[in-house]
Amino acid sequence: MKQTEQILEKTLDFNSNDSKSKFLIGVKKSLPIAMGYFPVSFTFGIMASNGGMDPLTALVISLTNFTSAGQFAGTNIILSNGTFLEVAVTTFIINIRYMLMSLSLSQKIVKMPLSKKLIMAFGITDETFTVASLEKEKVTFPYMMGLIITSYLAWALGTLTGAIFSTFLSTRLQNAMGIALYGMFLALIVPEARNSKKVLGVIVVSVSISLIFRYVPLISKISSGWVIIIATIIASAFGAIVFPRED
Incomplete structure (x- = not known):
């Protein structure tokens, strides 16, 4: 032991x-x-x-x-x-x-x-x-x-x-x-979103992208794996550009 x-x-x-x-x-x-x-x-x-x-x-x-x-x-x-x-x-x-x-x-x-x-x-x-x-x-x-x-x-x-x-x-x-x-x-994620506008902004962007891929006919056939990757990249880029780290 x-x-x-x-x-x-x-x-x-x-x-x-x-x-x-x-x-x-x-x-x-x-x-x-x-x-x-x-x-x-x-x-x-x-x-x-x-x-x-x-x-x-x-x-x-x-x-x-x-x-x-x-x-x-x-x-x-x-x-x-x-x-x-x-x-x-x-x-x-x-x-x-x-x-x-x-x-x-x-x-x-x-x-x-x-x-x-x-x-x-x-x-x-x-x-x-x-x-x-x-x-x-x-x-x-x-x-x-x-x-x-x-x-x-x-x-x-x-x-x-x-x-x-x-x-x-x-x-x-x-x-x-x-x-x-x-x-x-x-x-x-909800508690962090309530305390941080930065987190909330990234969440809103990622959810919006996911909804677009879900309901827009031309791109709705893309697999969920690729949708997650695309949403992650775009939302992360949005957070990095709009809410850059202060240091």
Whole structure:
């Protein structure tokens, strides 16, 4: 047990009380994310189980992907006997936005070795990025680990639980679990939008772009993955130009 604690402390850079404090702050701020992730990954576990996957396979998918939309889309292709190429292209397009998020967050983190940056990059999701990017101070590795690990465990636990107990839930309840992620994301951005005109402006621009792609006939056929990428680039550029950082 002590050896495990020593390895954990060394990995998370717990070389001071400040590092431990930042880790715990990350854990605290990740609790709303974890609460939202559990029912969503629970739904994924149900979907995988109903498609014929065993709970262990569903769990491995969640442990190695840690992504919502891409994971659902990729697994759907697998269950419908799609090709490896289809899975690769689909998940790449949907998840390419994480490259943009990682690039953006790299401007906000303290200096650290590449190995730690790679660990952090694996845990970047829409929600962990949102919380980290809204921090007023530089983001540290212990803080990000607190934010990521708690969310990651909730995602994995929800998947396993959903896969195991899928047969005990009604179809209506299974479908209702899928909206939890949207409610959680609103809970993350609405308070910040109320406190910051800059955040509100970027949100309005990104939502407007998404609505245009949704309802304009000529471009409504573009995949959701590309729409997210386009909306992210335009909204980010808008924020950088209209609301530049003072320093």
